[in-house]
Amino acid sequence: MSTEKFLPVEFCKGNNGLDKVVLRESRGSSAEVYLYGGHVTSWKNDHGEELLFVSSKFASLGSLESHGFARNRFWSIDTDPPAFPTNSSSKAYIDLILRPSEEDLKIWPHSFEFRLRVALTPGGDLMLISRVRNTSTDGKPFSFTFAYHTYFSVSDIRCSETKSSITATIYHHWTTLDREIEFHFVNGELLSYMLCVLWLRVCYLPFQGSEVRVEGLETLDYLDNLQNKERFTEQGDAITFESEVDKIYLSTPTKIAILDHEKKRTFVIRKDGLPDAGEIASTLVWNPWDKKAKAMADFGDDEYKHMLCVEAAAVEKPITLKPGEEWKGRLELSGVPSSYCSGQLDPQKVLSSS
Numbered sequence: 001m002s003t004e005k006f007l008p009v010e011f012c013k014g015n016n017g018l019d020k021v022v023l024r025e026s027r028g029s030s031a032e033v034y035l036y037g038g039h040v041t042s043w044k045n046d047h048g049e050e051l052l053f054v055s056s057k058f059a060s061l062g063s064l065e066s067h068g069f070a071r072n073r074f075w076s077i078d079t080d081p082p083a084f085p086t087n088s089s090s091k092a093y094i095d096l097i098l099r100p101s102e103e104d105l106k107i108w109p110h111s112f113e114f115r116l117r118v119a120l121t122p123g124g125d126l127m128l129i130s131r132v133r134n135t136s137t138d139g140k141p142f143s144f145t146f147a148y149h150t151y152f153s154v155s156d157i158r159c160s161e162t163k164s165s166i167t168a169t170i171y172h173h174w175t176t177l178d179r180e181i182e183f184h185f186v187n188g189e190l191l192s193y194m195l196c197v198l199w200l201r202v203c204y205l206p207f208q209g210s211e212v213r214v215e216g217l218e219t220l221d222y223l224d225n226l227q228n229k230e231r232f233t234e235q236g237d238a239i240t241f242e243s244e245v246d247k248i249y250l251s252t253p254t255k256i257a258i259l260d261h262e263k264k265r266t267f268v269i270r271k272d273g274l275p276d277a278g279e280i281a282s283t284l285v286w287n288p289w290d291k292k293a294k295a296m297a298d299f300g301d302d303e304y305k306h307m308l309c310v311e312a313a314a315v316e317k318p319i320t321l322k323p324g325e326e327w328k329g330r331l332e333l334s335g336v337p338s339s340y341c342s343g344q345l346d347p348q349k350v351l352s353s354s
Contacts, residue, residue, distance in 0.1 A: 008092040014041075021118075023092040029124030031092075037071040038096050038116050043126045043333070051126075051267070051335050053151040053307035055299050069107060070098055070114060071149075078115055082131070093119035099135075110142040111135045126333040134321040143320040147284060147313035148331045150269070154308050155262035157212045157287060159242045214239040214285060214310060216256035223248040241308075244289035250316050252283040258310055259338075270332040271312035280329050282313045 014020035023031040028046035078095035098114040115131040223229040225246040258267040273280040286309040293304040
């Protein structure tokens with residue numbers, strides 16, 4: 001019997017000797033948060049499976065114009081945080097705070113406090129609560145945009161013509177092959193004719209295209225960053241991926257789902273902001289695809305295949321705060337085991353459930 005004491009919050013050193021905080025829940029889920037940038041670099045479920053994507057070449061952190069300066073600064077532990085309303089009794093959380101330095105004020109001449117709580121719920125959900133306050137004494141308001149840069153680890157995101165071709169070949173042989181003939185078909189396993197037919201009918205046919213799809217953004221308007229932010233309306237039943245994607249969906253619902261058929265997992269993204277201070281009304285969907293990935297210094301050439309950025313954001317309408325005012329936003333991420341094969345996964349039920 002182990003006598004090691006369980007620690008819901010542990011302070012330690014991470015890559016390059018940087019300070020990080022490890023959060024743990026008793027069922028086995030965990031998260032890692034670096035004080036540099038306030039980055040959440042890991043979120044694992046109770047089976048130890050990594051749910052977030054971080055590039056193996058992550059180094060360059062981008063320009064101010066693209067992502068602001070908060071992720072390039074060292075945050076501090078907030079030893080006296082305000083009350084954070086939450087329904088969870090979890091002790092696996094950390095409060096961080098960022099205030100501008102003299103150099104920051106030269107870049108963006110506004111005084112502020114940015115508080116961030118990162119928490120794990122008892123069920124292993126990852127929660128981020130952000131608070132931005134205008135602490136200026138000059139009486140001037142300021143405006144800003146905001147986004148949670150959530151990169152999810154997914155199975156091969158590409159729509160697969162090869163798999164559709166294999167399916168067609170199997171169909172062609174259904175009426176001519178004897179039941180005892182076996183196929184060397186899935187992950188090196190031999191499946192009998194009848195099992196193969198059953199597998200195709202129940203599990204495969206709904207996903208002849210992409211193994212990864214986004215539900216909840218259908219029929220919404222979006223700005224396409226690949227076409228000078230021209231405005232379009234989403235036409236598909238779900239978002240699937242065949243090439244580079246960089247879109248800002250507008251007036252999005254509070255709940256969105258990422259369905260990953262191969263990993264039998266669904267990510268549920270819940271977001272909200274205070275109505276009187278600015279809603280997190282937009283959702284960004286991004287994948288660089290092959291050519292752009294190869295041109296990025298902080299991205300592996302083939303890593304685009306196993307990542308998807310779906311991020312809650314307030315970018316359509318900037319948030320404006322007068323001195324003393326505060327804006328609060330919240331993001332909650334859930335990883336739900338699910339499978340069309342087992343009948344556990346109904347996208348509409350996922351999006352409509354509490």
